[in-house]
Amino acid sequence: MRAIRTGAAPSTLDALTLSDLPDAFAPGPGEISVRVRASSLNFHDYAVVAGMIPAPQGRIPMSDGAGEVTAVGPGVTEFAVGDAVVSTFFPDWSEGPPPASFGGVPGDGIDGFARETVTMPAHAFTRAPAGWSHAEAATLTCAGLTAWRALFVDTQTKPGDTVLVQGTGGVSIFALQFAKAAGARVIATSSSNEKIGRLRAMGADETINYREIEAWGPEALKLTGGRGVDTVVEIGGAGSLDQSMLATRIGGHVAMIGVLTGVSAPVSTALLFSRNLKVQGLTVGSRAMQRDMIAACEANGIRPVISDTFDLADLADAFRHQIGGKHFGKISIAI
Numbered sequence: 001m002r003a004i005r006t007g008a009a010p011s012t013l014d015a016l017t018l019s020d021l022p023d024a025f026a027p028g029p030g031e032i033s034v035r036v037r038a039s040s041l042n043f044h045d046y047a048v049v050a051g052m053i054p055a056p057q058g059r060i061p062m063s064d065g066a067g068e069v070t071a072v073g074p075g076v077t078e079f080a081v082g083d084a085v086v087s088t089f090f091p092d093w094s095e096g097p098p099p100a101s102f103g104g105v106p107g108d109g110i111d112g113f114a115r116e117t118v119t120m121p122a123h124a125f126t127r128a129p130a131g132w133s134h135a136e137a138a139t140l141t142c143a144g145l146t147a148w149r150a151l152f153v154d155t156q157t158k159p160g161d162t163v164l165v166q167g168t169g170g171v172s173i174f175a176l177q178f179a180k181a182a183g184a185r186v187i188a189t190s191s192s193n194e195k196i197g198r199l200r201a202m203g204a205d206e207t208i209n210y211r212e213i214e215a216w217g218p219e220a221l222k223l224t225g226g227r228g229v230d231t232v233v234e235i236g237g238a239g240s241l242d243q244s245m246l247a248t249r250i251g252g253h254v255a256m257i258g259v260l261t262g263v264s265a266p267v268s269t270a271l272l273f274s275r276n277l278k279v280q281g282l283t284v285g286s287r288a289m290q291r292d293m294i295a296a297c298e299a300n301g302i303r304p305v306i307s308d309t310f311d312l313a314d315l316a317d318a319f320r321h322q323i324g325g326k327h328f329g330k331i332s333i334a335i
Contacts, residue, residue: 002335003115004315006059010051013316016061024117027073033119034085037067037134039112039333040306041322042142042170043258048108049319055108061315062333063089063106065113066128066137076122084128086137086294087113088287089145091124095288102283113138114315116335126287129294132303139304139330140293142284143170148293149285150233150255151178155278159183161230164220164247165204166240168195170330171257173305175233176202181300187220187229187247198328202305217246228252228275238267241279245271254279305329 001023007015027033039062047053049061065087069079079085087106093099106112106124128137150171151157163179164187165172172188179186180203188204190196191211199207206223210216221228228249234241235258244254245268256279272279285293296302307327310318312335322331 001116002312003060004062004312006049006055006057006061008057009054011049011055011057011059012051013049013319016049016316018313021115024119027071027076027119029074030076030121030123031073031119032069032076032079032085032122032125033071033117034065034067034125035070036065036113036116036118036335038065038138038335039114039312040064040135040138040141040143040170041318041331041333044142045107045112046319046322049316053108059107060111060114061107062112062114063087063108064138064141065106065118066134067335068134070117071119072122078122079125079127084132084134084137085125086128086290087125087141088123088290089141089284090286091121093286094123095286098283098286114312114333114335116312123287126290126294129297135306135309135332135334136304138332139170139174139306140290140297143330144174144297144304145285145290145293146257146282147171147174147178147233148296149282149289150257151175151182151231152292152296153285153289154255154280154282155231155253157182157184157231161185162187162224164189164229164232164244166233166235166244168192168199168328169235170304171235172233173202173329176204177302177305178296181296181302184230187223189216195328215243215246217243220247224249231255233257242268242271245275245277245279248275248277251276252278256281306332308332309334
């Protein structure tokens, strides 16, 4: 099988190599084999292949994977040969509190889905949404589930709420879609007026160009008549947290997801407690959450937005495209 592997630690994009490896072994008890057909890019994957997250030489990257079951091991009843499946970010997190580490995350602690075949425990997958392509299903593992948890697990977004999403990456676009499906009002930010037009076309009720309005937190506050938004899907990190808190209502929720603007910075603690805010970090979600999200996508007719598609052999170029910030939605990898 074809597979992409990292170079010597710390990894770099230029060190990624396309290798010819043995096909996945036959499944044992409780395992399934999958012909992987697609993956999709996340910032976490970039952090691994760019050496920001330590990984051993030869690691197969990519947390997201979708394809069809080719064999099932003894005791597996949930899946059958030919079923369309999608991977889980934390294969051993079925439900309940989150795990303490990323040691079992594909593409990070263990080999991931930048390869053609894989054999893993059956609980490392869920069924894919009915009627979706493998490319579409592969967008759900990290970005889709992160947005779902931010809006419907750690808080309960409901009709009439206001949600603020940042930028046009995978998490933010999913959050926009999920929030609108729930009957919420959405304020979206972007640095591109062209992308703002696309956000409007997708249903964003209000938009802010944060290049033109640097104090976008107070601007969002004004757009809510001074009340503030109920939830911010915060993908920027330390550099944008204060603006997010300024945008949020008294007692509101900031879902702390990303680190695009940095991992540390001064934070206005007075703003945090004076507004009685809940700022909660989150790392994707459990298998049970993923199954709920898939049911919601099917019930509401939600389909992911795929911006660009690259072949597995061109994975490094796909990451270069990602860090260039030209995409809108998810970047897909055909395998």
